[in-house]
Amino acid sequence: MGGACSRKRDQQDEEILNRGVSGKYCKSSSSKWLATSFTRPGFVVQRKNGECPTLMELCLRKIGEDIDRYSKFSDLPRDISQQIFDELVYSQRLTLKSLEAFRDCAIQDLYLGEYPGVNDDWMDVISSQSTSLLSVDFSESDITDSGLAYLKGCKNLESLNFNFCDQISDHGLELLSGLSNLTSLSFRRNAAITAQGMRVFSRLVNLKKLDLEKCPGIRGGLVHLRGLTKLESLNIKWCNCITDADMESLSGLTNLKSLQICCSRVTDLGISYLKGLSKLSLLNLEGCRLISAACLESLSDLTGLMFLNLNRCNFSDSGCEKFAELINLKILNLGLNNITNSCLVHLKGLTKLESLNLDSCRIGDAGLVHLSGLVRLKCLELSDTEVGSNGLRHLSGLTNLENINLSFTVVADNGLRKLSGLTSLRSLNLDARHVTDAGLSALTSLTGLTHLDLFGARITDSGTIHIRNLKKLESLEICGGGLTDAGVKNIKDLTSLMFLNLSQNSNLTDKTLELISGLKGLMSLNVSNSRITSSGLRHLKPLKKLRSLTLESCKVTAFDIRKLQSTDLPNLVNFRPE
Template sequence: MMGGICSRKRDQPVIEEGGVSRVVSGRYGKSSSSKWLGTSSFRSTVEQSPGVAGICPSLLELCISKICRDIDKYSSLSLLPRDVSQQIFNELVSSQSLTHDSLQAFRDCALEDVCLGEYPSVNDNWMDAICSQGSSLLSVDLSGSEVTDAGLDLLKDCSNLQSLTYNYCDHVSEHGLKHISGLSNLKCLSFKRSSAISAEGMHAFSSLLNLEKLDLERCPEIHGGFVHLKGLMKLKSLNVRCCKCVTDSDLKAISGLTNLNELQISNCNITDSGISYLKGLQKLNMLNLEGCNVTSACLESISALVALAYLNLNRCSLSDEGCDKFSGLTNLKVLSLGFNSITDACLVHLKGLTKLESLNLDSCKIGDEGLASLAGSVLLKNLELSDTEVGSNGIRHLSGLKNLENLNLSFTLVTDGSLKKLSGLTSLKSLNLDARQITDAGLAAITGLTKLTHLDLFGARISDSGANSLKHFKNLQSLEICGGGLTDAGVKNLKDLVCLTWLNLSQNCNLTDKSLEVISGLTALVSLNISNSRITNEGLQYLKPLKNLRSLTLESSKVTASEIRNLQFAALPNLVSFRPE
């Protein structure tokens, strides 16, 4: 990621997305499979039991479901069409039902994708069946597995392999890496967080002339190995984030990779001198330098990269001096300058960046005058102003940003009265107003922003009277009102917010079980936090309808862990995280 444009100051809720159903080819033969290249999990069309809400399942769905249930009865599935075998395999992985023994049924099935990232108990014993797919195998993910050098050696028979993901694995050595040097068709290779990847070990990559994407994030021993990448002229993406060992000399070694489109070197030991080696990478579209030891002087070199669309300079040592170089980067769409010592004087040089869609100024010394420079950035969708000196007078400069979707004003000097100037931002979907000076009046001033799906009022002083304004936000999916003055009467205003999936009402000390009775109707909820309240064990009964609930936090209340466990067992099978625990 380039860095959050509207990042939160607290832990973000994790919204897990379900798998995407695939359209199955109309003809099921060995030659009809689509070649799904990538490292993400592949979901079959049968995510649950066949049939959805009264819709009759197809014959194929019924067959796949039946075979998955009885997989231990089959010694081989090799006579099935490849597309069908692939879907059965994907479904077994998705449901965590695949075992070493059941895997044997897939020998010689000509599978194209074996996605076993983070799958339990995968080791060398699995590799013989996996590699029996031979030249049909296009992508393999063994992340988090216990596969060793011996297991990687078996991949030599998979000559058409295009994607190999081997993240978070510590069971391979420099010798084991040599086994992949013959996989000349590899396009994507990922070895995140592996201490086995050393400068010498990277020599195995030098023969992978078709490699387009290489991910070595958090590999602590790769300094000096970049010389082995010089000949990889098709390389488009290189990620070495959080590799403290990487220095300026490593960038010099890759300065000739003119097809590089994406380079992530955040939190590396890179200086202004190292950035000068990048000037010849004219196709570079994305550059992530967050946390590097660079100053504004590096902008002289960066200004030569005219194709840049994404630039992350968060947590560097930038000052206003040299910021005039930004004016030449007219293709920029995303610019992150958070946690730097820049002021309003820097923003003057952003006026000509008419393609800018996202701007991060978190914790910079930006004030009201600086926002005037953004008034012409009409394509802006995301604006991060948290912890700046922006106040009520500056907000008026945002009124013309009609495309703005995400705005973070937490810990600023913005007051209730100025929020009326946001009323014209009708595209706004996410708004963070975590500030003590925001009250009921401020919430009432933004009721016209009916497209809001995320509203953060964490530190605002919202009472029952102000909560009445919440009825206008029918599309809200995420809501935080913490430390305000809400009682059960105020919570009643949430009853029609049926789209809510994430609700945080912690530190409203007067909330009782009656609030849970209201919340019981919000059946889409995935995360609920009502800590520091008067909720009791008796009130837990109201949570039984919340079948989607995955996270429940009731710390510093009158609820016991044992009763939450009873609720989990009896009514909330999807609840995986709760406090007290």
């Protein structure tokens, strides 16, 4: 399955593997802020047009603007100090100097994740919150072991996040040993923490959540978790040092509900130690290549499972007899496994399944008959399989389906008619080269769609006629190369669109930008590899919500985009070329 489809998948995989400091965003600084700004906490409330902000919001905004005029907030009620602090973080106005005004304010929650400049110099004021302090996020800061010493007096701390703080070592962990009220602790991507340092965890008896993702030195350290009987969530993804011996240490954690051990060296023997974890609802074994189908007998005892990820495990069809015994399983993720058609027969009894991921499994049309009784399915992933049009008839009765991914399959136009009755669909991925204009006529009844991916499908102007009545679409991708300005006329009235990708359509001109200028909800626009020029940028001025603009391989320069940004698009934080 080549062409644009495979190119797109390769780029996505490469981006995931080569991301920067945080897995949440890519290396570009502008892209980084784009990703985090959509979800960054703060006091700001989205308001309807014409609705006035509250007096409190106006006051907080004014204080933030004039922060250098204030030297002390400790006389204010704690909740007011908290809101001022949050506003300064959100607006990027908090500095070491302005932080001093928050000394002894008894603030409870300090969100400083990914905030620039945070280091040990900030810890004196932070620690002055004393026993009032309940949670702190130091993600991606320059806090060191010495900085952790300041937290000794914050005895009521319940949550600490040190993700990507690579200057913290075993010595720093030891300084946290007295914080026995901690229920959540996170140290993602830390190469300095070892099994010896993990001894401190045995004293944190109230821990419910522990995150050690990408901590390569923790082999042998899970033994120190044996007494943490309250532990409910453990993340040790991407720790390729984890072996079966480590898994044995988890066998007594009977309150464990979530366990993630992706890309480890665990084998079927290691999975057998999980048999007694009856409360386990999420088990992520993605990339554990030493695991085979033999482990399914152990998993059959985990009747409380709601999410099971066996993506890229070394599965074969033999040994799957016990699979159907997981009758209480709600969510099953089996991506990239060596599973053949006959294995799907074992899914027939999983009638409570809500999400089934068979991404890249060796399944075809015949196997889908075994899914026809899974009437509670809401999400079905069939990407990179041999599924074609004939198999889709077995899905026509799954009326609760909200999400289907048929990308990189051999599904063709005649198969899409089998989906026309699935009116609950919200997301449909048809990134497949065998889909053409003719097939889109079957989608006209799917008026609830909010996401439609036709990235590599062979869609031309005539095909867009079938899309123009999908008024709830928020995301649309048509990148097969067959679109012209005439086809964009059928898109211009989809006013709910927030994300629009029309890249690779080399015949699009400045007229396209004029046509979509009324889509004022757009936050992301990609018209790369087209005939767009700098003179067409003026049509984007009404798109005040635009945050991401990609016009690579167009007759547009970075200077042109920056000029537009400075005068008309103040929210634009990510653009190409840059």
